[in-house]
Amino acid sequence: MRHLASLALMASVATLAAAVTSRVTAHGNVVLQAVDTSALPDIGEAWIEKNPYRGNPKAIAIGKSAYNQNCARCHGLEGISGGIAPDLRYLDVGEAGDAWYIQRYHKGSSRDGKVYMPPIGDVLGQKAGWAIRSWLDTVHEE
Numbered sequence: 254m255r256h257l258a259s260l261a262l263m264a265s266v267a268t269l270a271a272a273v274t275s276r277v278t279a280h281g282n283v284v285l286q287a288v289d290t291s292a293l294p295d296i297g298e299a300w301i302e303k304n305p306y307r308g309n310p311k312a313i314a315i316g317k318s319a320y321n322q323n324c325a326r327c328h329g330l331e332g333i334s335g336g337i338a339p340d341l342r343y344l345d346v347g348e349a350g351d352a353w354y355i356q357r358y359h360k361g362s363s364r365d366g367k368v369y370m371p372p373i374g375d376v377l378g379q380k381a382g383w384a385i386r387s388w389l390d391t392v393h394e395e
């Protein structure tokens with residue numbers, strides 16, 4: 254049952270994301286790629302607001318690849334935005350930016366009934382989110 258529910262969620266997020274992208278960029282479908290985070294320490298189910306993996310080389314490597322597969326199509330390859338979505342290199346670095354980052358990753362962003370970014374966290378999971386954050390911190394710019 255849990256498996257089925259997560260598949261259904263994945264399908265609806267993919268559809269949502271595809272709708273957003275085709276409207277904004279006409280680049281085609283957004284298909285989220287599962288991220289293998291089994292090498293990282295478990296952090297439980299409840300969403301936390303502070304990166305538990307900061308500076309962890311394994312998390313940084315996993316996060317870099319997960320970013321390029323799942324976020325780059327909107328936020329730009331290697332974190333360098335082409336202007337479709339914010340350039341994530343300018344997020345507040347370290348603890349100061351963690352809560353904002355994870356909130357967007359988890360819930361996405363919509364206003365006035367329009368989806369700007371689909372919610373991703375429940376599909377890819379919290380561990381993948383913090384791995385991506387760990388990598389983003391390494392490419393931070395002021």
Ligand code: HEC
Binds near residue numbers: 355
């Ligand atoms: C379908 C396009 C799309 C995808 C895919 C996407 N985003 Fe976004 N994201 C956006 C847009 C558009 C915004 C700006 C939202 C707004 O204006 O409210 C945004 C905003 C954000 C923000 C807030 C940025 C800021 O400066 O306040 C974060 C953090 C973020 N995204 C992280 C991610 C991560 C991490 C991924 C991949 C796991 C991802 N996004 C995938 C489109 C996307």
